[in-house]
Amino acid sequence: MAKRSHGSLSASARKERRQLNIMTLPAVIWYGLFCYLPLFGIAFAFKDFTPVPGRSLFENLFINSPWVGLRNFSYLFRNPLSRSVILNTLFYNSIFIVAGIVVSVSLAILLSEVHQKKFRALVQMTLVLPYFISWVVIAYCVYAFLSTDLGLINHILTALGADPVQWYQSPESWRGILIVLEIWKTTGYTMIIYLCSITNIDRTLYEAAALDGATFLQRVRFITLPQLRPTIATLFILSIGSIMSSDFGLFYQVPMDSGALQEVTQTLDVYVYKSLMYEANFSYSSAAAFLQSSVGCILLVISNIITRRIDKDSALI
Amino acid sequence: MRSILKRVAAAAIAAITPIVLLSGCDKSEEYGKDVMRLRWVTYGMSVPADVKKIVKAANDYSAEKIGVVVDLEIQQSEVINLIMASWEYYDMVYTCEWLNPFNTNAAKGLYYDITDLIETETPDLYRIIGDYWEAGELNGRIYGVPTLKDMGAEMMFRFNADYYEGEKGMVIPEFMRFEDLEPYLEVYKKDFPAKYPMAMSKGGIAGFFFSLESVVGSLIVIPYNRETPEIIPIWEDEEIMDRLRLLHKWYTLGYINPDASALELSALPDDMPVRFGVAWRGYSGYSNPADWGFNVKTSIYDGPYISKNTEQGAMTAICAGCDEEHAKAALRYIELLNTDRKFRDIFAYGIEGEHYRYLNNGTVLRTQDGIDRYHVSLYPFGSVVNASVESVSEDYLSDPDQWAKVFDGYEKYGIYSGSEGFVYDRTRKEDIVTTVTAIWSNYSTDLSTGTSDPDVIMPKMKAEMESAGLNELLDDIRSQFAGHLESIS
Numbered sequence: 059m060a061k062r063s064h065g066s067l068s069a070s071a072r073k074e075r076r077q078l079n080i081m082t083l084p085a086v087i088w089y090g091l092f093c094y095l096p097l098f099g100i101a102f103a104f105k106d107f108t109p110v111p112g113r114s115l116f117e118n119l120f121i122n123s124p125w126v127g128l129r130n131f132s133y134l135f136r137n138p139l140s141r142s143v144i145l146n147t148l149f150y151n152s153i154f155i156v157a158g159i160v161v162s163v164s165l166a167i168l169l170s171e172v173h174q175k176k177f178r179a180l181v182q183m184t185l186v187l188p189y190f191i192s193w194v195v196i197a198y199c200v201y202a203f204l205s206t207d208l209g210l211i212n213h214i215l216t217a218l219g220a221d222p223v224q225w226y227q228s229p230e231s232w233r234g235i236l237i238v239l240e241i242w243k244t245t246g247y248t249m250i251i252y253l254c255s256i257t258n259i260d261r262t263l264y265e266a267a268a269l270d271g272a273t274f275l276q277r278v279r280f281i282t283l284p285q286l287r288p289t290i291a292t293l294f295i296l297s298i299g300s301i302m303s304s305d306f307g308l309f310y311q312v313p314m315d316s317g318a319l320q321e322v323t324q325t326l327d328v329y330v331y332k333s334l335m336y337e338a339n340f341s342y343s344s345a346a347a348f349l350q351s352s353v354g355c356i357l358l359v360i361s362n363i364i365t366r367r368i369d370k371d372s373a374l375i
Numbered sequence: 376m377r378s379i380l381k382r383v384a385a386a387a388i389a390a391i392t393p394i395v396l397l398s399g400c401d402k403s404e405e406y407g408k409d410v411m412r413l414r415w416v417t418y419g420m421s422v423p424a425d426v427k428k429i430v431k432a433a434n435d436y437s438a439e440k441i442g443v444v445v446d447l448e449i450q451q452s453e454v455i456n457l458i459m460a461s462w463e464y465y466d467m468v469y470t471c472e473w474l475n476p477f478n479t480n481a482a483k484g485l486y487y488d489i490t491d492l493i494e495t496e497t498p499d500l501y502r503i504i505g506d507y508w509e510a511g512e513l514n515g516r517i518y519g520v521p522t523l524k525d526m527g528a529e530m531m532f533r534f535n536a537d538y539y540e541g542e543k544g545m546v547i548p549e550f551m552r553f554e555d556l557e558p559y560l561e562v563y564k565k566d567f568p569a570k571y572p573m574a575m576s577k578g579g580i581a582g583f584f585f586s587l588e589s590v591v592g593s594l595i596v597i598p599y600n601r602e603t604p605e606i607i608p609i610w611e612d613e614e615i616m617d618r619l620r621l622l623h624k625w626y627t628l629g630y631i632n633p634d635a636s637a638l639e640l641s642a643l644p645d646d647m648p649v650r651f652g653v654a655w656r657g658y659s660g661y662s663n664p665a666d667w668g669f670n671v672k673t674s675i676y677d678g679p680y681i682s683k684n685t686e687q688g689a690m691t692a693i694c695a696g697c698d699e700e701h702a703k704a705a706l707r708y709i710e711l712l713n714t715d716r717k718f719r720d721i722f723a724y725g726i727e728g729e730h731y732r733y734l735n736n737g738t739v740l741r742t743q744d745g746i747d748r749y750h751v752s753l754y755p756f757g758s759v760v761n762a763s764v765e766s767v768s769e770d771y772l773s774d775p776d777q778w779a780k781v782f783d784g785y786e787k788y789g790i791y792s793g794s795e796g797f798v799y800d801r802t803r804k805e806d807i808v809t810t811v812t813a814i815w816s817n818y819s820t821d822l823s824t825g826t827s828d829p830d831v832i833m834p835k836m837k838a839e840m841e842s843a844g845l846n847e848l849l850d851d852i853r854s855q856f857a858g859h860l861e862s863i864s
Contacts, residue, residue: 137843340461
């Protein structure tokens with residue numbers, strides 16, 4: 059059947075298809091080399107990796123290193139804080155996913171209503187700019203605000219007659235700080251994606267709605283949001299895939315690894331780093347990565363199934 | 376289309392071939408075929424600008440003397456750990472207790488067993504290292520060559536002498552106790568209420584936990600001062616607990632900066648009146664007024680503590696994947712670093728006349744070019760004792776024979792460990808070690824900067840560690856320790 063349909067293509071269509079295939083080649087090669095080929099490295103997670111210097115990787119991994127089952131995973135669950143580490147990771151990612159969608163979509167809708175080009179460009183640039191600032195730089199900017207004796211906020215508090223706060227010793231404030239910072243940094247970037255989708259919505263729908271006397275909120279509810287649904291679903295499903303991973307810069311650099319804040323700032327990536335920072339234990343780090351990827355993959359598939367049941371067109375596969 | 380591709384390929388090959396051939400010439404023919412070339416990976420935070428020039432000078436010298444030259448790589452700790460974990464080939468590598476951890480990696484079989492070679496191939500090296508070979512031993516075999524340097528841990532305060540002795544008329548004695556520091560902090564805080572006399576970063580006090588012999592980091596230790604050596608978690612040592620309480624008291628009094636546990640080293644002010652150091656009696660590296668803007672005087676408050684741990688402060692190991700010829704060449708090279716002062720001074724200070732010069736008393740003074748373009752620590756490059764002693768200026772001359780006095784001091788004042796060279800094999804409990812280490816890292820910064828009250832934090836940390844399997848780990852360490860003591864008695 060496929061052969062016949064291929065055979066029925068005209069010469070120009072075949073040429074076009076060939077050109078498209080060639081265009082995809084760099085991406086296919088890239089994924090093959092950097093995503094599929096290294097998959098054999100999953101074996102690290104189930105091996106006691108004991109390399110002999112000067113021997114090949116395959117010999118070291120598959121011959122010199124014994125299989126140890128799930129032993130490399132045990133350090134992830136021995137810590138009594140493991141539960142809170144995993145909950146922190148899930149909590150922050152859930153908030154980031156929901157807030158990311160709500161804030162980005164809202165901003166994109168508001169910005170799409172701005173018709174003054176220069177102002178729109180200015181707002182767009184201002185919102186996207188934080189995305190390109192490194193967490194290390196942001197960490198020191200935050201320190202300039204939160205330093206106990208030199209920070210701006212404590213200067214203001216003192217001027218108002220209040221006691222200064224030791225921010226880096228106050229875990230209760232940090233959930234909010236981290237959430238605000240993440241939204242501030244990433245919202246602009248995702249907003250651009252939604253803004254592009256809104257720009258692609260057929261303008262005649264809005265004109266017809268305006269003629270019928272629809273208010274702004276009605277236009278958003280009955281035109282913009284339904285039209286944005288596939289984009290929202292795609293980004294949602296993709297972010298579910300990395301729900302067990304976290305931005306190391308946000309959770310390690312910004313709180314400056316302050317011990318008192320660990321209960322609220324320690325996510326799985328930070329825990330793995332802190333556990334293994336003194337030794338390059340490939341097996342343990344592979345076990346953590348495997349766990350993150352597996353959970354992410356399972357959740358991604360589940361969320362895709364749920365999305366498909368709700369709206370077939372919005373699902374990824 | 377094909378002919379264009381062929382032409383492009385031909386042009387590329389034509390361009391690459393001479394480069395490949397010439398780069399081959401550079402390495403294999405420079406010193407002749409009989410000269411053995413070794414890859415030497417050592418530790419350094421940065422690569423000095425003139426390192427190529429220094430390696431060339433060293434290679435010219437060693438090629439003639441012993442027929443061995445090196446490709447030197449100065450790498451940061453993460454890179455060395457990665458080289459080791461990824462089975463990369465090298466010939467000689469820097470190893471110690473805290474980087475590229477010797478005991479763990481020797482147990483994994485990553486280093487060449489040099490036991491049968493050293494005495495026959497390098498008799499001078501064998502003789503010079505003497506009793507310190509114990510540091511390079513594991514299960515009765517030798518896998519590393521200890522670097523002769525300060526072999527004990529001696530902790531000291533570094534005072535602004537102009538302020539304390541000059542302005543305040545206080546005496547800075549040669550020796551103090553840790554708690555004797557308080558009046559010095561108090562007087563500075565009174566004079567400068569907005570400043571912190573003991574400002575520190577998250578690294579805390581240099582060498583703060585060195586008064587305990589490490590078994591698992593600073594967490595599970597063997598105290599030096601007990602009649603019978605004992606494996607304990609850190610909170611069971613009252614002396615260190617008292618110091619932690621004192622630190623917390625100083626923190627609450629405002630002697631330590633409030634965000635110490637969050638600050639990186641670079642954020643500290645230059646005019647701090649009290650700093651800390653780990654060195655040896657007679658060390659003058661802290662004393663150059665040009666470095667600080669005031670005269671500095673040191674006062675020793677603890678040590679020297681001597682154990683296998685402190686003796687493993689710097690070592691060189693040979694790759695297990697080496698053939699015997701390369702291993703022998705590497706040993707000859709290490710021997711030259713230990714026996715030939717002229718050769719050793721090249722790696723220590725650079726090229727004579729350009730990077731340093733000799734003073735009349737036999738010590739070395741770096742030139743400005745030396746300070747700017749080749750200023751390295753001595754210990755990553757082999758024997759420190761065999762290098763000339765550095766003076767910080769012509770006015771502050773060091774004792775050229777300081778090492779004889781330092782080692783003599785170890786004999787007279789050394790506080791020796793009773794652990795008899797015990798090394799814990801963590802293989803069976805590695806997951807627990809990893810977990811308790813992660814828990815310790817959550818609290819250690821707050822403790823060692825005085826930020827947290829140890830009487831509040833320690834019980835909390837203890838509970839977390841116990842539920843992570845600490846007691847199981849302690850039992851394992853104690854049973855290995857008992858076995859070790861039994862085997863040597």
